[in-house]
Amino acid sequence: MKLTLLLLTAVSVALAGPEKPAKFRSAVTRKAAVVSRNTTPPETGGIKLVNGFQASVFAENLGKARHIVVDPAGTVFVKLEKLNEGKGIVELNDTNGDGKADQTMMFGNYTGTGMALYKDYLYASSDTSVYRYKLTNGKVMETTPAEPIIVGLTLQRQHASKSITISPDGKLFVNFGAPSNACQEKDRQKGSMGMDPCPILEEYGGIWQFDANKLNQHKADGKRYATGIRNAVSLDWNTANNTLYALQHGRDMLNSWGGAFTDEASAELPSEEFLMVKEGNDFGWPYCYNNQIKNQKFLAPEYGGDGTKVDRCAGKEKPIMAFPGHWAPNDLLFYTGSAFPARYKNGAFVCFHGSWNRAPLKQGGYFVAFIPFGKDGRPSGKYEVFAENFAGVPEQGTPGTSVNAGKLDLDSPGDAKARPVGLAQGPDGSLYISDSVKGNVWKVTYTAKK
Known part of the structure; x- marks a missing residue:
């Protein structure tokens, strides 16, 4: 009996593996990843894609992942919301080379959202x-220090994440979300x-x-590039026309004003806005909101609007x-690779994080969209559902179209x-997608003949 118990204990310890250290003893720790086998089919990774594409985990x-980037050497960096x-x-x-991460290193003693690559540096x-961190052969070494680029920003209790993007000539763009819903005297x-x-x-x-x-910049060292944007978690620089783009999280609680602002109207309005951002632009927050049904910006009820007043x-952009x-667009990527069919070249992928306040309508927006772009730097067609079923419940639409998309049980x-x-693009033209619930990362490739 004792021998049997000893054997069972030995097997249990062997299966469990070595105990994790209570804390890291150096700035970074490199370790072999213990990859648990996903039970979903390897050709989908549990998500549903447009025909011709496949995903693997x-x-x-x-952990609670946020933005990601992939170095030209193929190293994937993931920012975490919680340590x-x-x-x-x-x-x-x-x-x-089997399509799964088998080596993991963790560093940085802070949480956050923004990630970017510029020259030979990782920005976070x-x-x-x-x-920023100096990259050596596409990796951050154990002795690599964190160099402060911007410091001393005030922590706000709403919309505090500092998403970032960098232009090829070294301009660093930072989102400063408004710590308010609609700039009311008494918020919300x-x-x-x-x-x-x-x-x-x-x-x-x-x-x-x-x-x-430049190191050790403060808020006063920067300049306001564009205003009237409530919160833009999604930022990207489009190299096709050398222009900044962003997606705005629209305001909440229109229904608190009654009248034309019914619960149903407030579930659909205001728009989540895709913005082409030029220096000096004013997009209207908090005075205005966008109505995608009427394709018009209207005066907000906090400033005397009734759903019809412009x-x-x-004059707002x-x-x-x-x-x-309320679909919460949380990342934007202009695709520059050649691994996908030609129609995807220079088009935009948008990562919708999903709604929380669309009652009494169904929740929606838990998917990745693709938007074809023309040479004028504007969409050349409707958005399409590119990847879905992240939530475990399919969107009530058809991948490859926008029909009835963004509604789920x-x-x-x-x-x-x-x-x-x-979202991030790999050096081989693949697309990486991160998840904020458990911290999974999918790699999407094109497998059909082009």
Whole structure:
């Protein structure tokens, strides 16, 4: 009997593997990844794609992932919303070429969202800072220090994430989300009027430009590049026309004003806006909101709007495309590779994180969309559902189209098995997608003949 128990104990220990250290003893730790085998078919990775594409799980259970980037050497970097064993950035490598990460390194003692690559550096943001790390053969070494690029930003309780992108000439663009819903005197309080002028716009509610090559910059060292943007978690620089693009999270709670702002209207409005951003642009927040059904910006109810008044919104910049409300566009990627069919070249992928406040309508927006672009830097067609079923419940639409997309039988975001949040392009032209629930990373490739 004792011999049997000893044998069972030995087998249990062997299966469990070595105990994880209580904490890291150095700035970074490199370890072989223990990859649990996914039970979903390898050709889909559990998600549903447009015909001709397949997905595999590149990494699993990293933690609450946010944005990702892939170095030209193929190293995948993932930013975390919450620390995993005290670290906030995960470095992944597939050393044997089987399509799965088999080497993991973790570093950075801060959480956050933003990730970018510029020259030979990895850039990563917290909610109050931006850092960079020198890359050596596409990797961050154990002794590599975090160099401060922007420091001393004030932590806000709403829309604090500092998403970033960098232009080829070294301009660093940073989202400064507004710590407010609609710049009311009493935030999110029924009947509270909007402050006019809105003082928040002096420091927030827009995109600021900094120098990606300069250390220890403060907010005053940057300049406001564009304003009237409530919160743009999605930023990317389009090299096809050398222009900045962003997607705005529209405001909430239109229904608190009654009248034309019914619960149903507030579930669909205002738009999530796709913006072509030029220096000096004003997109209207908090005074205005966009109605994608009427293709018009209207005066917000906090400033006297009734659903029909345009007023001061007549001169505000309009989106190049508008989506239904509350889908939470959380990343944007202009595809520059050649591995996908030609129609995808220079088109945009948008990662929708999913809604939380679309009642009484169905939840929606847990998918990755593709938008074809023309030579004028604007969409040349409707958005299409490219990848879905992240939540474990299929969108009520057809992949490859926008018909009835963005509606699913999900009671709350907490019921979603996964929520897509980050996008990156691999050196081989593949597409990587990260998940904020468990921290899975999918690699999407094209397998049909072009």
